[in-house]
Amino acid sequence: MPTHQPPVVRVSHLSKHFGAHAVVQDVSFELAAGETLVLLGPSGCGKTTLLKMLNRLVEPDGGTVEINGRDILAQRPELLRRGIGYVIQQVGLLPHYTVAENIAVVPRLLGHAPAAIADRTEALLTRLHLPPARYAGQLPHQLSGGQQQRVGLARALAADPPIVLLDEPFGALDPLTRASIRREFRELEELRSKTIVLVTHDVTEAFELADRILLLDAGQPQQLGTPRELLFRPANEFVRRFFAAERLALQLRTLTLADVFVETSHWNMADTNRRDSDNLNSQITVNEALERLTSADTALPSFPFTVAQLMAAFGEALQREEDAWKR
Ligand SMILES: Nc1ncnc2c1ncn2[C@@H]1O[C@H](COP(=O)(O)OP(=O)(O)OP(=O)(O)O)[C@@H](O)[C@H]1O
Numbered sequence: 001m002p003t004h005q006p007p008v009v010r011v012s013h014l015s016k017h018f019g020a021h022a023v024v025q026d027v028s029f030e031l032a033a034g035e036t037l038v039l040l041g042p043s044g045c046g047k048t049t050l051l052k053m054l055n056r057l058v059e060p061d062g063g064t065v066e067i068n069g070r071d072i073l074a075q076r077p078e079l080l081r082r083g084i085g086y087v088i089q090q091v092g093l094l095p096h097y098t099v100a101e102n103i104a105v106v107p108r109l110l111g112h113a114p115a116a117i118a119d120r121t122e123a124l125l126t127r128l129h130l131p132p133a134r135y136a137g138q139l140p141h142q143l144s145g146g147q148q149q150r151v152g153l154a155r156a157l158a159a160d161p162p163i164v165l166l167d168e169p170f171g172a173l174d175p176l177t178r179a180s181i182r183r184e185f186r187e188l189e190e191l192r193s194k195t196i197v198l199v200t201h202d203v204t205e206a207f208e209l210a211d212r213i214l215l216l217d218a219g220q221p222q223q224l225g226t227p228r229e230l231l232f233r234p235a236n237e238f239v240r241r242f243f244a245a246e247r248l249a250l251q252l253r254t255l256t257l258a259d260v261f262v263e264t265s266h267w268n269m270a271d272t273n274r275r276d277s278d279n280l281n282s283q284i285t286v287n288e289a290l291e292r293l294t295s296a297d298t299a300l301p302s303f304p305f306t307v308a309q310l311m312a313a314f315g316e317a318l319q320r321e322e323d324a325w326k327r
Contacts, residue, residue, distance in 0.1 A: 085156030
């Protein structure tokens with residue numbers, strides 16, 4: 001994360017009450033350009049309310065939000081929102097507008113030229129695996145849930161906003177579709193340079209997508225850090241318990257081959273036997289390596305270590321993490 005650039009988003013001591021109920025309490029964080037922050041926590045902990053305070057759909061009772069150094073209260077809400085992409089939980093496509101018309105809403109408000117809007121719509125649909133010739137003229141009800149969510153994402157990205165807010169963007173999907181759309185989402189070139197705040201209650205999703213996670217409980221921030229910090233350096237008992245049930249799965253998704261083979265000869269062996277340096281990448285996670293090692297697909301590049309060797313090295317890496325924690 002570059003430290004010399006001012007943060008794109010700066011949230012300071014943000015609070016919100018509904019009646020006597022403190023829904024968000026004293027939340028602060030800063031986001032650098034291109035960073036993805038995941039707001040995570042149990043249902044009702046205030047994630048959506050916090051997200052909506054970033055684009056003035058909810059006004060705070062205390063604290064400030066600055067975007068590119070400017071207090072958002074100094075900007076007209078409609079203008080502010082045109083510069084911030086937003087995907088809501090229920091997708092919210094306009095039912096009588098076609099896919100292309102839905103995507104064009106914000107660029108039209110911004111006065112973009114019709115030809116430019118058409119080009120952009122076509123490019124986005126193509127990138128989101130919705131061939132425009134087939135889908136541009138369809139109505140939302142003709143699409144599956146996953147396709148509607150992709151159109152919702154295309155609409156949020158249409159005017160190329162530097163900041164995108166996503167509220168449970170894969171919420172309506174079954175677990176398998178959810179996992180595959182998440183993979184596409186991660187690989188989407190379009191999103192690489194964006195500053196993203198994403199709300200989810202799904203721990204795996206948070207770990208797959210976040211640069212940093214803000215874990216909330218009853219409106220109060222519990223820990224802000226990388227997935228790895230939350231997993232291996234929980235700030236308190238709530239954080240530890242929140243990840244306890246899925247701990248092993250998360251550890252497998254968090255540690256990379258570079259982490260587990262760091263102090264053994266295995267990785268050197270992998271290095272010398274490397275056949276395809278693009279595919280045999282030390283940054284892939286233990287989980288991905290396991291999937292590949294146990295896959296029936298023989299086209300995948302093989303590894304110069306076995307499942308047993310990988311698991312032994314993984315066990316040693318966990319031990320190293322624990323020892324470092326005790327010191
Ligand atoms: N407009 C409102 N008026 C009164 N209470 C509200 C309002 N909006 C939200 N709340 C309450 O604030 C609390 C936090 O809601 P919020 O939607 O921010 O939580 P969340 O963490 O996003 O939950 P979920 O994961 O279930 O969507 C809840 O108890 C909710 O009932």
